[in-house]
Amino acid sequence: MAPDSSSHLERLLAEFSTLVQSDSLVGSAGEFLDEANSVVASIHDTGIVPVPLDPFKGAAAPEPEPDPDLFYTMFWRMFDRTPASMVQAFAIPVRQMLAKRIFRHCGKDVTFHHNVLFSKGSNISVGDNSLINRYVMLDDRSEVTIGSFVMVAAGATIETHVHPFDDFSVPIAQSGRGGLPVRVGDNCVIGYNAVLTAGVTIGYRCIVGANSVVTKDVPDYTVVGGVPAKKIGEYRPESDYRQPSPEVNKEER
Ligand SMILES: CC(C)(COP(=O)(O)OP(=O)(O)OC[C@H]1O[C@@H](n2cnc3c(N)ncnc32)[C@H](O)[C@@H]1OP(=O)(O)O)[C@@H](O)C(=O)NCCC(=O)NCCS
Numbered sequence: 457m458a459p460d461s462s463s464h465l466e467r468l469l470a471e472f473s474t475l476v477q478s479d480s481l482v483g484s485a486g487e488f489l490d491e492a493n494s495v496v497a498s499i500h501d502t503g504i505v506p507v508p509l510d511p512f513k514g515a516a517a518p519e520p521e522p523d524p525d526l527f528y529t530m531f532w533r534m535f536d537r538t539p540a541s542m543v544q545a546f547a548i549p550v551r552q553m554l555a556k557r558i559f560r561h562c563g564k565d566v567t568f569h570h571n572v573l574f575s576k577g578s579n580i581s582v583g584d585n586s587l588i589n590r591y592v593m594l595d596d597r598s599e600v601t602i603g604s605f606v607m608v609a610a611g612a613t614i615e616t617h618v619h620p621f622d623d624f625s626v627p628i629a630q631s632g633r634g635g636l637p638v639r640v641g642d643n644c645v646i647g648y649n650a651v652l653t654a655g656v657t658i659g660y661r662c663i664v665g666a667n668s669v670v671t672k673d674v675p676d677y678t679v680v681g682g683v684p685a686k687k688i689g690e691y692r693p694e695s696d697y698r699q700p701s702p703e704v705n706k707e708e709r
Pocket of ligand 1: 607608609610645646647648663664665666667668679680681682683688689
């Protein structure tokens, strides 16, 4: 970020603190938001954004260099708050182009619906023809690898970070953070509001039931459900579809 933008934001924060503490935000809110918008406009014009300070004190220091993709991440979030983001035929290709720019890998014909959130993007890989539905959270502080023809249903959360609980000399919130990658195999369905906790691997063609919390690896062809998720079934094919044709899978969807 250009140093002047950075100090401008700091000045704005100090001003905001004064406005709130003196209970004088009423009457100044419009002016304050105009000024905040001017900083955002300059970020849009220059494409330069600050590396966000990590509010979690135990975390490693932020990278010294600005992340060039942060601008695109910010753009994605802002785009999803515009009416244009509701026009699927337009919005889905826009998000595909952003994902190809930001993610480690984004295959072809991946569908992202609105308000998908992610931490960095650079640790995410998504295979061809997968669908990430609305309000999905991909915490990619460690790697998130999603295979091909995967459906991640609305509201699902994939987490890749953990906090140690066993250092009693510090609060848990300040005891650091570790990363454990999550993998989802090809052809899986991650149900509505399901949570995949850090480190789990979901096998090939698995189904995670709605509202489940997956804390252990799930073997191929397994259906799991509940909190914590347990095996509730399995679907085994007579033949293996590991190299499915797009036609077969589109019908399944
Ligand atoms: C997981 C799911 C696919 C299972 O469907 P199913 O194979 O027809 O299974 P059944 O309904 O016969 O249920 C089998 C058992 O699992 C339990 N179960 C089903 N779904 C469950 C869930 N989400 N969480 C916990 N338990 C669940 C049932 O209560 C039943 O238990 P019981 O044998 O003790 O009675 C389905 O329940 C589900 O969650 N669907 C949501 C899928 C989704 O979110 N799709 C998004 C598409 S984008």
